[in-house]
Amino acid sequence: MPVCEVCGNDYDKAFEVRAEEAAHVFTSFECAIQALAPICAHCGCRIIGHGVEADGRIFCCAHCAEQEGVPALRDRV
């Protein structure tokens, strides 16, 4: 039985996520988000949408990027 690498749960509906060549096993999307979702460089929230990238940093939205001095980004949708 696969075991969730975040919470250690061995729920039988575990699933695998591949991220940058590594395979991760989770039992819920919540755990997957916890382990894999990037964090907004401005507000610190988990980015589970597309997010925006600038200067090697990642933000949850164009507004946050602007607050960190990144000029006029557009949300990628």
Ligand SMILES: [Zn+2]
């Ligand atoms: Zn879990």
Ligand SMILES: [Zn+2]
């Ligand atoms: Zn943000």
